[in-house]
Amino acid sequence: MPYTKEHKDKTRKRILQSAFQLFTAKGFDGVTVNELMENCGLTRGAFYAHFSGKSALYNESLKFAASSSKLSELKPNNISDKAWLGQLLDGYLSLNHVNGIRPCPLAFLATDIVTQDQEAKETYTRVYEGMNKTIMDYTQTYSSCNENEILSVTSMIIGAVAISRTLKDQKTVSTLLVSCRLEAGRILGGV
Amino acid sequence: MPYTKEHKDKTRKRILQSAFQLFTAKGFDGVTVNELMENCGLTRGAFYAHFSGKSALYNESLKFAASSSKLSELKPNNISDKAWLGQLLDGYLSLNHVNGIRPCPLAFLATDIVTQDQEAKETYTRVYEGMNKTIMDYTQTYSSCNENEILSVTSMIIGAVAISRTLKDQKTVSTLLVSCRLEAGRILGGV
DNA sequence: TTTAATATATGACCTTTATCATATATTAAA
DNA sequence: TTTAATATATGATAAAGGTCATATATTAAA
CATH class of the missing domain: 1.10.357.10 (Tetracycline Repressor, domain 2)
Structure with a gap:
């Protein structure tokens, strides 16, 4: 079994955090998926292993921010x-x-x-x-x-x-x- | 000399009015130039005879709304x-x-x-x-x-x-x- | 009724970008 | 040190949309 259980979860949280920052700064359409991922040291390819799409991330990042x-x-x-x-x-x-x-x-x-x-x-x-x-x-x-x-x-x-x-x-x-x-x-x- | 002086001006105002309505409803990125023009019975081709670009229209429509x-x-x-x-x-x-x-x-x-x-x-x-x-x-x-x-x-x-x-x-x-x-x-x- | 000037429409181009298929890299366990 | 599972990266695709070149339509004046 590769990677520890927490690894993906940590990455996911990193994406959520960074996404919320970007979305609030520039709005939904002002940010690209590429930007969202590079902002936390990843590339767009990895994105869809974490979220079903840009809108989904927007929603999740909003919930994430709300809870924190x-x-x-x-x-x-x-x-x-x-x-x-x-x-x-x-x-x-x-x-x-x-x-x-x-x-x-x-x-x-x-x-x-x-x-x-x-x-x-x-x-x-x-x-x-x-x-x-x-x-x-x-x-x-x-x-x-x-x-x-x-x-x-x-x-x-x-x-x-x-x-x-x-x-x-x-x-x-x-x-x-x-x-x-x-x-x-x-x-x-x-x- | 074709068209009366007021014709273009009226069309321009029509575009400004309609644009402000659309921009406020859907935001800058939520509206296309096509949509902006069709919303007042025109096509996108005519657009650039009135405004230098989408951003320019956004700004102008904002000023227009402010004054009215x-x-x-x-x-x-x-x-x-x-x-x-x-x-x-x-x-x-x-x-x-x-x-x-x-x-x-x-x-x-x-x-x-x-x-x-x-x-x-x-x-x-x-x-x-x-x-x-x-x-x-x-x-x-x-x-x-x-x-x-x-x-x-x-x-x-x-x-x-x-x-x-x-x-x-x-x-x-x-x-x-x-x-x-x-x-x-x-x-x-x-x- | 022409005509010239202007307004509008059509077609095309090119960039951007979300998405996905596939390849590569990584790592915990055997 | 393998290996299998998973994470990440690369390349490709297709759609959307802003912009512009060119064609067509319109209209006031001659």
Whole structure:
């Protein structure tokens, strides 16, 4: 028996990780299968041993990213829910995020998903609902945010990041991110 | 001299209009030149008599849409600034808008623009700043919204529409739109 | 009714790219 | 050190699509 069981699995994860990075940066049509594979030191030939096609990879990489997202991280024990929520907002509305460090698919793939298949949309929806639930859960322990407030905050921060990516002036971007950070914190009860 | 001066101009506008509709619906790569032309009763051959290429059309259609956008419409005389702003929000956060009736490029092309050239991004930025200015102007006459509030509201409504397009459950979409309508109105001083 | 200028259509080209068939390389076990 | 199973690479194919050269159609003026 050649190769250990974990080898293919590791390669697969490498592809998924790299694919998510590329897809969020350039969109489904902006990346070639070749590019996807060379980006992790492989060639296109090996691709179909791992995935049935480009669309399948797109969907899988989305699911992969969802499960390893920062928002689904569990809160460290030594800080309060409120403080943790503040940190999540800080990270989400940061230049690092806008520049593609651990990109959130909700912001980076917002319009890209529209032209993808149903499965991609369902995954997107699941991630979106997960985000709302996460924020809702954290707020419930210290305040009493209603659904309107949660939904408007997620739209705000997703929108802010999506918009920021297209603005080239960093000053404008910073202002936008700071503004949304303040308003989102206020809506969520002084975070 | 064949053809009247206005003929080509009318055709050009027809192409621009139709192109904007298609680009917002399916993204730059999701539409072919063939499709763009057949959508207004022409064939691809005629295309290059009007535009230097697909990218050029994308940029021009974006500018065209910007100049004919609802947000740049002037307010009717018989209603207040506040009421008019309310109507703008109603329209923006409506199912019609989400379904592609007079689509706002800020929401519909948010991530699509990222892979386009500098010119497209500049146009996007201009439209974005115009939207902020418009809302700012209307609010100043009855209230005293600061920049943070304006910027967070535009992110919110743009984000809401972008997200809504990917959610298939209409109930969820309606809830989201209504929530953002309420919160945006509140932030803008009870609109 | 011609005609010249312009608009539009047709056909072809060439590049890109997803996909697949086949060949080669790799590695754990015998 | 073989060997069999699996992973990866190479080469080929075919389709799609942007672009352009050329042909045809249209129309205002002569």
